[in-house]
Amino acid sequence: MIDNFSDAQVVRKAVVASEGGVVASQHKKAARVGAAVLAAGGDAVDAAVATSFALGVVEPWMSGAAAGGCMVLWRAAEQKAEVVNFGMRSPRELDPADYPLTPDGRSSDLFPWRCVVDDRNVQGATAVAVPGVVSGMGLAHARHGRKSWRELVAPAVRLAQEGLLVDWYSGLVTASTAQPLSLDPDAAAMFLEDGRWPILGAWTASTERHLDQRALARTLQQIADEGPRAFYEGGVARALVRDVRAKGGCLSEADLAAYQAEWVEPLAVPYRGGQVYAAPGLTGGPTFAQALQMLEGELGDHAGAPDARAYRAMARVLDAAFRKRLSSMGDQESPKAPGCTTHFSVVDREGNLCAVTQTLLSIFGSRVVSPSTGLLLNNGVMWFDPEPGKPNSLAPDKRCLANYCPVIGVAGDGRRFALGASGGRKILGAVLQLSSFLMAHGMTLEQAFHQPRIDVSGGGQVTADRLLPREILQALAEEMPTSTARRNVFPYAFACPAGVLREGARNMGCTEIMSPWGDAVSEVAA
Template sequence: MTENFSSTQTIHKTVIATKGGVVAAQHRRAAEVGAAVLDAGGDAVDAAIATSFAIGVVEPWMSGPAAGGAMVLWRANEGRARVVNFGCRSPRELNPANYPLSGTGKSSDLFPWPSVVDDRNVMGATAVAVPGVVAGMDLAHQHFGRMPWKDLVMPAAGLAEEGLLVDWYTTLVTAANARVLSKDPDTAAMFLEQGHWPIAGEWTSLNERHLDQKAFAQTLRQIAEGGSKAFYQGDIAAKLVNDIRAKGGCLSMQDLADYRAELVEPLTINYRGGRVFATPGLTGGPTFGKALELLASELNPVKGTPGASTYTAFARALDAAFKLRFENMGDHESPKAPGSTTHFSVVDRHGNMCAVTQTLLSIFGSRVVSPSTGLLLNNGIMWFDPEPGKPNSLAPNKRCLANYNPVIGEDASGRRFAIGASGGRKILGAVMQLSSFIMDHGLSLEEAFHTPRIDVSGVGKVTADQALPADVLAALEKIFPVTATRRNVYPYAFACPAGVMRDGELNMGCTEIMSPYGDAITGG
């Protein structure tokens, strides 16, 4: 196949070391909000909370208050890592019998589950799970925040009042999903023109069009004033439940009132004289830990640029780890389908760190907007296998099995990093490889993010960056079928990471080099 790409173009993101803090996020404006919090004397957790709410405005198809996720954090004064788990749950009134198998093949979205009648587990209000982002940020703030909650949420409300600028990338994302977005009138009203075409400006002129996010702005102002109670028990909760039930979902006020985020101990993985702290339980963390364990026996690393032996070790370790995940946890996601996830990492001047991943699951989640709140809703029910009797079968009031994998690590020399990614099941391999580039090969953060990666998502084949040397590609082809491709802006052939590092007293950050919005911003 002939590719229509420039063969002379190079892309590079510069990493600048600073004694101040750094926020690295998939959208520059959200990172700027977090960096402003650091400038105001906020902690890394304060900056993470502000970034969390802001990024839900500027990447509404990826996350938001109606999403779920997890935060791994490092407290420098304690020398200790913790995890805030705010994953989604299925509603108490959910009845698996309302999700009958169609008998017509596999689902067309992220997971190749048996297809459900009318895609009720994938799209629409019947796919909405209990969200956790607001509770997660509130719990982190209670334990570690320094600045007033209101000051951390109101900047996002200001962004929403202004409305997301409809630029070329916004148009690209909405155009690629316009058909499914048109099925819900409120979603179509927010993202489409005349219910069918993406809102867009003239391609030869400066574009000043913005999405109407005023209802979202009001919701954020209420969260800023009333905290998580406003979301889970107050006016927002009532509006959210009424909107979802009017569209056929079963989320209840009790579901929201009973939801709790969890502050738990991390999964600690000893590796190459250092440590990596990951999320435990129904996340990508345990599989990531297994992959590192396998990599330790597969790879005899040499400092410097990784070679063929490194990439073949990556492939074997990831393939084996995913096979174990499939057998024990029931996650069978399609590696080709795009997920709707965002990741950001923060380090402050004192060395406190946060790695935060939050997700609506599919891109645009359930493709349903709650008109009273302006929130785009998750489709967390799709995380469950609709076929009964499996490790991850659909059931009421059950924690969703997710694949997000934020980590904080430290290598043998004492360099500490916070890394995670978006990209569905591609996340795990990206985080493992970046960790290995740093811990095994001694690469800098800038070098690690610019080094080519592979993707092995448990399907017995490798997707490899075509920028890899010929001998690496040849070595991979000896053990797995290989498809070579380039890193693109859309869709992403590989995961989209963001990370920060602390080396001595210097901090730095970087994001996926192909991300047009992603950036690392200094502050404080």
């Protein structure tokens, strides 16, 4: 690929630091919503609920009410970590026989599965799984929220009534998926011009353009008024199921009514005199835990800036951890796939923390919009291997295996942080490296987010940031085949993280330096 970027180009993001709470999100508008909740007396969970719903409006191709995900929390008063699992499930009426394999070929989307006829597991209503985000937010709010549910969903309603302001970045993202979006009339009407081209903002501010998200606003208002179960029972659920089944999917009202997010015990991973807490089960958490434990053994008491030895150790442990994951859990996602996920992290002035990752899976999910609800729908069915007899084979009423890996860290020096990222299988390595930069190498949050990273996520090869020193690149090449890449705006060669950190009574946040929309916002500035 021809590199047209200047070698002299430098991109940096300042860390937002405050005595008040901070929200770090892939979209600044959503971060402002969460920070405003903190400023109004809400806690970290309140801010997380508000940010979650806002992100579904301003970054609709990444997540939303029809998505799934996971939240890891730290309760300062109890000195305790908790996890809410709200991953997706396959529909109960799903029949694997409805996803026949083609004679040859591999899917061109996130996972190199055998091709299914008409990409029924990737695109369209046949790819839709049972969503979990609303249930997950409701569960966390019921235990820890201080503000009313209606008050927390209201900002997302207002954002949807206004409609997403389209700009160059939204146009770029939409253009990447314009052809599949054109296959669904309702998706085309929402995101495309004349059914073919992405809706673009004008060059002058006097002629701003917005997506039509009024149907989504009505759905969110109903969820705000009636509570989280309104998504799973009643008018919203009936309308969603009617739309999905009209387009050929098998999602049922029984699927939605039966869905419940769940509290689960976090994995507690000792590391360099501290602990890192991750989600268990069918997430990136178990693989992260294995890799972090191996990394401590590899590094020993190594301190100072990460050098060639540290990077070689990170490459080895990630390669070993992914080899085990791919052989035992069945996750075979392409390491070059972009993924469609969003992550945000929250810290409040009392020191409570939330790390939240939520996803539609592919970018724009199934590329299908429910016209009655205004929701862009997930394609969670693609998480399953369509070939029978595999660890992760397609089956009805089955939990989806996912790569998201939100974590809470309690460092040996007393600092606490919440981290996570988007980017498919790239997530795990990014979270591992950032955690180690903070805990083993004593970096500040700003240093950690600007430090060049590597990606090792299957296939026995390294993708390294080309800004790494030559001696580190040479050392990596001696370990395994290594190529270099630049941190770009789109597509991302590496994961897109967002994190917050608490040091004493001072909070701070940062997001991926190349993310044009991502930012951290303090409640003081909200």
